[in-house]
Amino acid sequence: AQSVAQPEDQVNVAEGNPLTVKCTYSVSGNPYLFWYVQYPNRGLQFLLKYITGDNLVKGSYGFEAEFNKSQTSFHLKKPSALVSDSALYFCAVRVGGSSNTGKLIFGQGTTLQVKP
Amino acid sequence: DAGVIQSPRHEVTEMGQEVTLRCKPISGHDYLFWYRQTMMRGLELLIYFNNNVPIDDSGMPEDRFSAKMPNASFSTLKIQPSEPRDSAVYFCASSLRGWGNYGYTFGSGTRLTVV
Numbered sequence: 001a002q003s004v005a006q007p008e009d010q011v012n013v014a015e016g017n018p019l020t021v022k023c024t025y026s027v028s029g030n031p032y033l034f035w036y037v038q039y040p041n042r043g044l045q046f047l048l049k050y051i052t053g054d055n056l057v058k059g060s061y062g063f064e065a066e067f068n069k070s071q072t073s074f075h076l077k078k079p080s081a082l083v084s085d086s087a088l089y090f091c092a093v094r095v096g097g098s099s100n101t102g103k104l105i106f107g108q109g110t111t112l113q114v115k116p
Numbered sequence: 117d118a119g120v121i122q123s124p125r126h127e128v129t130e131m132g133q134e135v136t137l138r139c140k141p142i143s144g145h146d147y148l149f150w151y152r153q154t155m156m157r158g159l160e161l162l163i164y165f166n167n168n169v170p171i172d173d174s175g176m177p178e179d180r181f182s183a184k185m186p187n188a189s190f191s192t193l194k195i196q197p198s199e200p201r202d203s204a205v206y207f208c209a210s211s212l213r214g215w216g217n218y219g220y221t222f223g224s225g226t227r228l229t230v231v
Contacts, residue, residue, distance in 0.1 A: 034219070043120070043207055044159075046219030090159065103149070103172060104220065106159040 002027045002095040006107035013081045014115055021076040021110045023091030032094035033074040034104060035065055039087045047089075050074060061085070081114045088112075122208050122223035129230055134196040137226045140189055141210030149220065150183055150193050151207040159207075165191065198230045 004025045013019045025031055032051055036044040048059025055067045065076045076089060091107040121140040129135050141148050149164040163173040168185045176183070180199070185191040195202055205227050209220040 036220075036222075041224070043209070043222030043224050044220070045222070049219065103161055103164055105161065108158040 002093070002105070004091050004093045004105060004107045006089075006091055006110045008110050009108075010111040010113060012113045012115065015083050016080050019076075019078050019081040019085070019112065019114070021089050021091075021112060023074045023076065023107060024072050025074060025091075025093045026072060027093055027095060031067075031072075031074075033065075033067065034092040034094075035059065035063070035074075035076050036090045036092060036106075037061075037087050038090065038109070044090060047076070081112075083114050083116055086112055086114045120208055120210050120221050120223035122206075122226050124226060125224065127226060127228045129198055129228070131199055131230055132197045133230075134194065135198045135202075135228060135230075137193040137206050137208075137228070139191045139193070139208030139223060141191070141208070142221055143189065145210035145212050145221070146188075147211045147213065148185060148191050149209040149211075150191070151209065151222075153205045153207060153225070154203075162193070195228075198228075200230045203228055203230050 006023050011021055034049045035047040037047055038044045047063050048057050048065055050057045050067045058064045063078050065074055067074050088109045088111050090109050092104040095105055123138045146167050150162040151159050152162055153159045162175045163183045164171055165185045181195055183193045205225045207222050207225045209222040211220045
């Protein structure tokens with residue numbers, strides 16, 4: 001079955017430290033992978049995506065993600081965390097359809113808590 | 117652009133009542149998605165449309181749920197009759213092209229409470 005997993009319910013880091021939010025996936029064919037962020041009482045916001053090309057993808061707010069095909073992972077990273085990065089983060093993968101169709105399925109989400 | 121607009125923001129209704137959630141996608145977007153978010157089940161795709169046509173409704177929980185998109189600028193998700201287990205936050209999202217070549221844009225959601 002095609003799926004995406006976020007093994008950590010919560011990640012705690014100190015401000016200024018690097019952060020990693022983990023994501024693994026299982027899909028047939030080439031994966032199209034995404035990260036979204038959700039602030040309290042708001043909808044999800046697109047951060048970045050991997051389709052093809054460079055395994056290191058850069059996105060909004062200084063976030064980046066590394067695609068690792070052998071480990072079927074797409075971990076979200078940031079070199080220096082900010083308190084304002086505290087939010088709920090979702091990894092997503094496209095399933096089904098052709099190059100311009102299909103749908104996204106989301107992981108369960110990881111709460112990132114950045115302490116001052 | 118005002119983004120994806122959902123209404124109402126909050127809805128409290130009694131079990132058995134009909135509930136209608138509304139969504140206005142971003143102008144020019146050709147895909148529209150309805151998601152439901154709960155603590156237990158996370159974010160679930162209920163149904164999505166392409167050019168106003170339903171493409172995949174396999175996530176719709178049961179016949180009590182129905183969705184329509186009469187034109188490119190409006191969609192509704194209806195629950196009739198509502199039950200307490202339908203309590204959740206319902207999100208609408210739209211995108212240009214299917215899986216979000218430019219990313220999905222989500223609305224702020226409708227928090228539904230069925231008592």
